Structure formats: structure tokens, C-alpha cells
Amino acid sequence: MSPERNGEFITLARVVKTQGRHGEVAAEIHSDVPGRFAAGMKLSALPKEESRREVEVENLWPHKGLLVLKFRGVDSISDADLLVGAELQVPRDARAKLEPGWNYVSDLIGCVVLDGAQEIGRIEDVQFGAGEAPQLIVANGAGKKFEIPFAEAYLEGVDIEQHRVRMNLPEGMLEINAPVTAEEKQEQQSEKKEGKRKRR
Secondary structure (H helix, E strand, O other), rough: OHHHHHHHHEEEEEEEEEEEOOEEEEEEEEOOOOOOOOOOEEEEEEEOOOOEEEEEEEEEEOOEEEEEEEEOOOOOHHHHHHHHHOOEEEEEHHHOOOOOOOOHHOOOOOOOEOOEEEEEEEEEEOOOOOOOOEEEEEOOOOOOOOEEOOOOOEEEEEEOOOOEEEEEOOOOHHHOOOOOHHHHHHHHHHHHHHHHHHHH
16 A cells, blocks of 8 residues: 555545435445434545545445445446545544443554464454454464454454454464465365365
């Protein structure tokens, strides 16, 4: 991520698709702050390959776990299509104040994840939409990545100043949630072929 994407601004939502015929879009929300979005608020839209543009919320309503947003001046499906994939952001200094004990997801990137005393790796990304809790994408020094639910049930503490997230994960979770490497895939394929030969 460039400093422009993850430095001066923070992402509150990401547009996932167009919704309706009059320029509405559906967005996944990356903020747990109640009432964070409101008619009349201005957001900075940052599409993946295009320059930043300011949009103003004209109307909004929840729909099937997403938030439908109608922006002023975005009045057709083709207009809305230009915003699909865009991050909806606000300047970092304009973000809402949180209650004690709460943290912004954007502050988690770069933090080291500990399971008890064991260091798992560093948070590279946070993904939404796969379940109730965001998924932490954690990479260790050996090139392996893990997907760990950022769920309250597993969380022991977050220290943003020290860049540490302390968790207590169920036994076996890291094995289940570790993507298979190319070498492991080759080994599995070799084992399958060997097994077929033996059965013949």
C-alpha cells in the first residue's frame, strides 16, 4: 500500500458493487463506530487505478449486510461502476474518537501477533466479508501466511504503541488456516500419485 492509501487517510468502507439503477453502490463497512455514515458527509473515494475524488453522501440505507450509498452527482449505473473497488476514506485526523479499549483496524497493519509467548508473524492485511470477524493476514519470516480471525474470543490485548497483538488461539487453528505452499502442493500431488500406483 502506498502512503497515500495507508498514511494520511483511513478507509471506512470499500465499494463492492453497483446497486440499483440510479447510481447507488453497495459497500462493505470497515468501521464499527455507530452512525459513522450520514447523509451530507463527504468522503474521499480512491479507486484502485485512478486518482482520488471527493464524493458526498446523498442517501444511505443498510441492505443484506452491506451499506447502500447514493452519492450526489452519481446518477447512473455507468457512473456508479467507476466506483466499484474504491476505498471510501477520510483524513486520518478526521476519524471518530474511539472508546477506551477499541482500535482502528488500519492501526493493526504492521503489528506483531503473539499466541501466548509464541510470535506468529506480522499483520500484512486485514480482510472483511469472510465471516463475522475480520481476518488478519499474518506473515512469518519463513514466507508462510496465516488467516486469523480478529475475534474477541481469541483476543487478549492490543498494544498499538508497541505494535503488538496478543491472542490465545485454539490448538490447531494455525495449521487449519495456513495456506498450502507450492512445495506442499507438490508433495501432496506426489503422495496421491504414489497412492494410486499402490492401489493398482
